[in-house]
Amino acid sequence: MSKAADEHTEDASTQRQNGNRAAGQRLSRTEPQQPSKKQFALTLDLENDWYFDEPGYDHLTFEYIDDFIELIDRLSVPLSIFVVGKTLEQYPEVIDRLDTELDTEFHLHSYRHEPTTNSFREELKLGKEAFRNHFGHDPIGYREPYGDIDPAQFPVLADEGFLFDSSVFPSYRPGVYSNLDTPLEPYVIEGVPDLLEIPLGVFRGVRIPLSQNYLKLFGRSLIELLSVAPLPNTLVYNVHLQDLYRTDSHENLPGMKRRIMGRNLDRSVEILEESVDRIRSKGYEPAKITDIHSYHLHLKQ
Numbered sequence: 001m002s003k004a005a006d007e008h009t010e011d012a013s014t015q016r017q018n019g020n021r022a023a024g025q026r027l028s029r030t031e032p033q034q035p036s037k038k039q040f041a042l043t044l045d046l047e048n049d050w051y052f053d054e055p056g057y058d059h060l061t062f063e064y065i066d067d068f069i070e071l072i073d074r075l076s077v078p079l080s081i082f083v084v085g086k087t088l089e090q091y092p093e094v095i096d097r098l099d100t101e102l103d104t105e106f107h108l109h110s111y112r113h114e115p116t117t118n119s120f121r122e123e124l125k126l127g128k129e130a131f132r133n134h135f136g137h138d139p140i141g142y143r144e145p146y147g148d149i150d151p152a153q154f155p156v157l158a159d160e161g162f163l164f165d166s167s168v169f170p171s172y173r174p175g176v177y178s179n180l181d182t183p184l185e186p187y188v189i190e191g192v193p194d195l196l197e198i199p200l201g202v203f204r205g206v207r208i209p210l211s212q213n214y215l216k217l218f219g220r221s222l223i224e225l226l227s228v229a230p231l232p233n234t235l236v237y238n239v240h241l242q243d244l245y246r247t248d249s250h251e252n253l254p255g256m257k258r259r260i261m262g263r264n265l266d267r268s269v270e271i272l273e274e275s276v277d278r279i280r281s282k283g284y285e286p287a288k289i290t291d292i293h294s295y296h297l298h299l300k301q
């Protein structure tokens with residue numbers, strides 16, 4: 001990509017931080033054809049809990065890694081992990097355990113998981129380097145922190161060799177994203193033909209994200225809705241370790257956030273088990289996110 005285009009990306013990033021999306025840059029609004037296959041991918045964003053960069057609050061949920069491995073093993077579903085580059089560098093042994101003890105695959109979730117003075121491309125290059133140093137190959141999938149992806153980032157992802165992105169919540173979160181009319185099924189990014197967006201799952205109609213933090217927040221009513229509500233045929237269900245396990249990092253959250261994130265936290269594991277059961281009973285086939293990517297590439301042809 002030209003220097004000018006890269007500068008354009010930095011402009012877009014600055015505008016996003018100011019809460020203004022650049023005029024004319026929009027995510028796709030065209031709903032793709034509904035795929036006939038019902039696929040379900042459980043994804044994990046692997047990062048420092050609540051992103052505290054303070055001594056004493058470093059990846060505290062890793063003390064539950066045995067429990068987590070047992071849980072995923074019990075669920076008997078493949079796990080697609082979006083890992084932060086710095087986490088990879090700091091905890092290679094945890095990554096190796098997830099890699100060897102479970103049916104997993106890895107993709108990139110930024111280098112630092114925080115707004116930096118770097119351009120998006122520089123941040124991506126650092127993340128790729130950390131990934132390559134550990135796995136011996138480049139990542140092909142990407143997820144932006146906080147779902148805060150900007151359309152100007154898509155061409156950079158394609159240019160850096162990524163084949164798919166899974167950052168878009170087709171939903172609304174005040175001050176972060178407003179994607180109430182973006183597609184619910186995977187779609188090719190407009191103007192970036194080699195990049196597939198695999199959006200995160202939401203309930204059709206109400207567009208409430210179908211992820212562990214929302215299931216946990218709304219509890220029983222949303223779990224019940226899983227069985228009866230129409231859902232996209234491609235279902236990406238995301239979890240974080242901090243959605244499942246209580247640590248001092250949770251206790252360190254500011255009051256309101258702590259209360260919201262603390263709701264049903266102590267029964268979060270059961271909520272995940274029940275949600276996966278209900279999704280399966282609706283005929284979804286557990287898949288890795290690259291299975292979804294391959295299936296949609298095949299549909300395109």
Ligand SMILES: [Zn+2]
Nearest residue numbers: 045047145146
């Ligand atoms: Zn994250």
